[in-house]
Amino acid sequence: MRIGISVLSRAGHSIWQNGLGQNVVFLAQLFQRLPFVQSVVLIDVGSEGAMPPEVDAVANGLRVVNQSEATDLVDVVVEAAGNLDNKWLDLMRRRGCKVVFYCCGQPYAALVEPAIFGRPGCASRPDRCDEVWLFGKDRSMIPMMRTLHRCPVHEVPFIWHAGFVQLRMEQAREHGVQFGYLNNRQSGAGLRVAIFEPNVSVVKSCSVPMLVCDEASRESPESVQEMHVLNTLHMKDHATMLHLANSLDLVHRHRARFHGRHDIVGFMGQYADAVVAHQWQNEQNYAYLDALYGDYPLVHNSPWLAKAGYYYPGFDMVEGGRQLLRALREHDATLGEYRRRSHAIFDAVDPFASRNLDAYARRLLALAGKVAQEEGCDAH
Structure with missing residues (x-):
């Protein structure tokens, strides 16, 4: 079996700009x-014809081709990080190739937000694929996706490993920056909190984390030494954002900082020692795993990670504040147990764990079985 996965290259693109790459x-x-997989290529629909340099360091040897070059190289196409041309997909399907839409983003938000907020959106034809694969975080949306795309929809494992984090850690060390939680705060000192939500969708925004930090600060004024809110420069002059920020005690006390985009390794190694996060129907997130890998206190509302980090439910900002205060009080003393719970999550999402390899193998072989049945030939 020969597989092609779509990617979208851009000038100056970094692997840290989003989790999809x-x-x-x-x-x-x-x-x-x-x-049974003979080859894997990346099908670039972007401008560069190459992946960011970090990719070669972590996964050396991945070949990048364009759509035309991929025509005779693949039996299965996985549309993931770049939207492929519908006419090309039609051609490939007529040739017997199977097409999978690998849905990583939150599908409901992707469907409705562009129209509601007047932003560009995906215009790919819904019936372009043979199957849709999505993660457990979007299980409740399987009926919607089945109706929209007119094909079977299957849940597949969420996967991650620390290769890119480890590479970035090595690069940071060369500049004297150490990623990883350090128990070196002075007695009574508060936490320096970072908020990494991208602020481009309602499913992951900084509003609730800001209120969580402020709640903790109101209960214990010295608990938050600094609150760093990243990915906010595009909102800094918006009236609603200004209204929210100016309502916070942390802003009045000059303990809030607003930043553009930074990678988690470089930023945490220099400016912060805890992370506060919030999601809405988007509970599986690489940024959470990156923070846990560094042993940082992660205050979050992801049910998927309820046994790791410091969990608060839903939009309960009061409980979020309590969990941030708990992290301040307990994290140093319970770091060993905290690390053990984090590593249980890492084991579960390891791409090379047998259960995850088997799950994807079953999905691919079922797809190949359809090819064999329809064409009367064996799968590669």
């Missing part, structure tokens, strides 16, 4: 471990 690399590495 990393997800594609992890998926390609997983496919390469399957004995």
Whole structure:
């Protein structure tokens, strides 16, 4: 079996700009471990014809081709990080190729937000694929996706490994920056909190984390030494954002900082020692795993990670504040147990764990079985 996975290259693109690029690399590495997979290529629909340099360091040897070059190289197309041309997909399906839409983003938000907020959106034809694969975080949306795309929808494992974090840690060390929680705060000192939500969708925004930090600060004024809110420069002059920020005690006390985009390794190694996060129907998130890998206190509302980090439910900002105060009081003393719970999550999402390899192998073989049944030939 020969597999192609779509990617979208851009000038100056970094693997840290979003989790989707990393997800594609992890998926390609997983496919390469399957004995019946002959080859894996990345199909670039962007401008550069190459992946960011970090990819070669973590997954050396992944070939990047364009759509035309991929025509005779693949039997299965996985549309993931770049939207492929509908006419090309039609051609490939007529040739017997199977097409999978690998849905990583939150599908309901992707469907409704562009129209509601007047932003560009995806215009790919819904019936372009043979199957849709999505993660457990979007399980409740399987009926919607089945109706929209007119094909079977299957849940597949969420996968991650620390390869990109480890690479970035090595780069940071060369500049004297150490990623990883350090128990070196002075007695009575508060936490320096970072909020990494991208602020481009309602499913992951900084509003609730800001209120969580302020709640903790109101209960214990010295608990938050600094609150760093990243990915906010595009909102800094918006009236609603200004109204929210100016309502916070942390802003009045000059303990809030607002920043553009930074990678988690470089930023945490210099400016912060805890992370506060919030999601809405988007509970599986690479940023959470990156923070846990660094042993940082992660205050979050992801039910998927309820046994790791410091969990608060839903939009309960009061409980979020309590969990931030708990992290301040307990994290140093319970770091060993905290690390053990984090590593249980890492084991569960390891792309090379047998249960995850088997799950994707079953999905691919079922897809190949359809090819064999329809064409009367064996799968590659």
